[in-house]
Amino acid sequence: MTFRLCFPKINLSGAGALADVPAELVAHGCVKPLIVTDSTLTRLGVVQPLVDGLKAAGLTPAIYDGVVPNPTVIQVEAAFAIFQAEGCDSIVAVGGGSPIDTGKAVRILSANPGPITLYNGVGKVGKVGAFLIAVNTTAGTAAEVTSNAVITDPAAQVKMVIIDANIIPDVSVNDASMMLGIPAATTAATGMDALTHAIEAYVSLGHHVLTDFSALEAIRLIAAFLPRAVADGHDLEAREMMAYGQFIAGLAFNSAGLGYVHAMAHQPGAVKDLPHGVCNAILLPIVEAFNRPHAVARFARIAQAMGVDTAGLSEEAASLAAIAAIRDLSAKVGIPHGFGELGVTEADLPTFVAKAQKDPCAPGNPVPMNDDQVLALFREAM
Numbered sequence: 001m002t003f004r005l006c007f008p009k010i011n012l013s014g015a016g017a018l019a020d021v022p023a024e025l026v027a028h029g030c031v032k033p034l035i036v037t038d039s040t041l042t043r044l045g046v047v048q049p050l051v052d053g054l055k056a057a058g059l060t061p062a063i064y065d066g067v068v069p070n071p072t073v074i075q076v077e078a079a080f081a082i083f084q085a086e087g088c089d090s091i092v093a094v095g096g097g098s099p100i101d102t103g104k105a106v107r108i109l110s111a112n113p114g115p116i117t118l119y120n121g122v123g124k125v126g127k128v129g130a131f132l133i134a135v136n137t138t139a140g141t142a143a144e145v146t147s148n149a150v151i152t153d154p155a156a157q158v159k160m161v162i163i164d165a166n167i168i169p170d171v172s173v174n175d176a177s178m179m180l181g182i183p184a185a186t187t188a189a190t191g192m193d194a195l196t197h198a199i200e201a202y203v204s205l206g207h208h209v210l211t212d213f214s215a216l217e218a219i220r221l222i223a224a225f226l227p228r229a230v231a232d233g234h235d236l237e238a239r240e241m242m243a244y245g246q247f248i249a250g251l252a253f254n255s256a257g258l259g260y261v262h263a264m265a266h267q268p269g270a271v272k273d274l275p276h277g278v279c280n281a282i283l284l285p286i287v288e289a290f291n292r293p294h295a296v297a298r299f300a301r302i303a304q305a306m307g308v309d310t311a312g313l314s315e316e317a318a319s320l321a322a323i324a325a326i327r328d329l330s331a332k333v334g335i336p337h338g339f340g341e342l343g344v345t346e347a348d349l350p351t352f353v354a355k356a357q358k359d360p361c362a363p364g365n366p367v368p369m370n371d372d373q374v375l376a377l378f379r380e381a382m
């Protein structure tokens with residue numbers, strides 16, 4: 001069996017790493033980058049130091065800051081229109097998953113014919129496209145690491161998932177000093193998303209020795225530092241460790257795959273417009289309690305990574321402690337108890353089940369589930 005491990009070729013990290021971005025563009029011969037971001041980040045002044053740094057290095061950046069949460073074909077086309085009109089030769093995406101996914105889509109259009117809807121699915125991007133730097137401002141989706149872009153097609157009412165190694169950014173940037181102002185609730189939700197990436201990757205059918213070490217270390221870092229980052233957003237050490245934890249969780253799941261937590265979480269997330277991390281956090285202990293008997297040894301190691309003292313415990317008891325530790329962490333960072341309090345009703349569930357079964361994340365789960373099992377888990381998550 002061969003294994004394909006893929007991630008960005010240059011990864012800049014540490015407080016202040018944003019200042020190293022201009023040199024990467026210069027080294028690659030770029031002169032006119034398009035900054036792809038959202039208006040909140042420009043308004044908060046997060047993007048200005050980048051603009052100043054680029055100009056100081058002799059570059060002439062253009063800006064598109066119209067990205068919205070769950071970006072659509074419309075924002076991709078608007079950003080690409082500026083890329084063309086301004087004669088841009090590179091892209092610097094700044095933000096969480098939405099601006100980075102939009103940047104990946106602009107990269108596709110920079111070298112491949114439109115519309116972007118042609119690239120929905122796996123492995124359809126023929127040419128790599130413009131040099132892409134992804135500056136992550138959350139911790140996190142790990143969009144700066146991955147080969148996925150989620151773009152909504154409003155005409156077809158479809159959330160497209162474009163998956164291709166050709167859209168992995170050339171350079172990822174994780175500068176924790178850009179993450180200090182993230183509100184506590186967002187820190188908790190995005191941190192639990194990262195924990196879900198690490199746990200799903202570690203127990204997935206696609207796991208490999210080349211992804212296990214980063215998945216386990218991500219679990220350790222997130223369990224240790226997420227409560228601190230939530231309690232005090234200006235705790236720079238906690239923010240840095242969360243930035244690294246979510247990054248290495250991304251290294252793991254980008255190549256190992258995910259499972260039913262994501263397959264199910266995508267459904268209430270899309271229909272009720274709920275935060276992705278909250279949906280994952282609600283489902284994580286429920287789905288993993290279902291998976292646990294099929295991966296007892298792995299869940300025992302997850303318990304250890306989460307800081308449980310497993311000395312003297314049987315493997316079975318240690319694996320059960322992992323599920324309890326996930327529930328404890330979720331409660332500690334203030335995740336809602338269930339979907340019922342978020343506007344989901346019993347009537348929504350049959351459609352969620354059908355869509356979860358077709359979700360591209362489902363096949364990675366350590367054990368398959370039938371419709372009745374998925375429905376029972378959704379009910380438990382209410």
Ligand SMILES: [Fe+2]
Nearest residue numbers: 141193197276
């Ligand atoms: Fe996720």
